[in-house]
Amino acid sequence: xxxxxxxxxxxxxxxxxxxxxxxxxxxxxxxxxxxxxxxxxxxxxxxxxxxxxxxxxxxxxxxxxxxxxxxxxxxxxxxxxxxxxxxxxxxxxxxxxxxxxxxxxxxxxxxxxxxxxxxxxxxxxxxxxxxxxxxxxxxxxxxxxxxxxxxxxxxxxxxxxxxxxxxxxxxxxxxxxxxxxxxxxxxxxxxxxxx
Numbered sequence: 001x002x003x004x005x006x007x008x009x010x011x012x013x014x015x016x017x018x019x020x021x022x023x024x025x026x027x028x029x030x031x032x033x034x035x036x037x038x039x040x041x042x043x044x045x046x047x048x049x050x051x052x053x054x055x056x057x058x059x060x061x062x063x064x065x066x067x068x069x070x071x072x073x074x075x076x077x078x079x080x081x082x083x084x085x086x087x088x089x090x091x092x093x094x095x096x097x098x099x100x101x102x103x104x105x106x107x108x109x110x111x112x113x114x115x116x117x118x119x120x121x122x123x124x125x126x127x128x129x130x131x132x133x134x135x136x137x138x139x140x141x142x143x144x145x146x147x148x149x150x151x152x153x154x155x156x157x158x159x160x161x162x163x164x165x166x167x168x169x170x171x172x173x174x175x176x177x178x179x180x181x182x183x184x185x186x187x188x189x190x191x192x193x194x195x
Contacts, residue, residue, distance in 0.1 A: 013146050016045040016084060018097065021139040021162075045094045047086045048180065050143060052156060053079045053190060082141070082158055082185040087178045088169065098166050098183050105137055105162065113137075138162040141185060144195075152195050160188035 020043075056077060059070045088095050105113060141161045145154040165184035 014047045014050055015144045015146065015152070016047045016050075016086070017142040017144070018043045018045060018094075019139045019141070020097065020101070021135070021137050043094050043097050045084075045086045047084045047143070050082065050084045052143075053082060055190070076189075079187060079190060081164070082161070082187060083182060084143075084185070085180060085182045087180050095166070095169070095181055098163050101137075102163050102166060134160060134162075138187075141187070155193050155195055157191045157193075158185065158187040158189075159191065161185045162187075 057075065058073050058077065060073045061068050061070055086094060107113070138160045139162070141158040143156045143158070144152040145156075147153050163183055163185050167182040167184075169179060169181050171179070
């Protein structure tokens with residue numbers, strides 16, 4: 001061993017695999033650096049930090065005789081947001097994919113969803129409820145935890161995820177560190193497994 005297992009040889013010990021929603025994958029083309037397009041169906045982003053949301057199944061209190069007992073509610077409340085910190089690649093592709101994803105959810109010029117009709121519907125969008133529209137702009141994200149040799153050891157799958165926030169970029173050329181940003185995603189459920 002070159003180092004103790006608890007030491008880390010780099011800051012980014014997590015990999016985020018961002019699978020773009022089916023509708024958004026349709027805006028991919030072969031034109032290089034096109035403002036209206038995304039140039040990948042999925043991105044692998046090296047992230048410097050994230051907080052795995054709390055997994056909670058609250059209890060219920062039930063009266064029983066002159067006392068009360070606690071039982072499981074067998075229900076999970078909505079999860080907290082997933083916040084990720086990531087290094088921006090030198091082509092800004094990872095930043096742009098999230099930016100464009102947000103732009104489809106709410107067009108920067110008009111404030112409408114899917115203003116440019118990039119996403120093609122199987123049925124008219126005015127007939128679709130918000131829950132039916134969700135699969136059109138949501139996808140699954142996967143975060144892998146790495147060991148000291150950069151091997152994937154644990155996997156968290158975030159189901160039904162979509163971005164809600166893309167943070168500012170701190171431009172500081174007096175700082176030698178790589179440029180970073182952060183993003184916030186909402187999701188429906190999380191599944192974990194050891195690799």
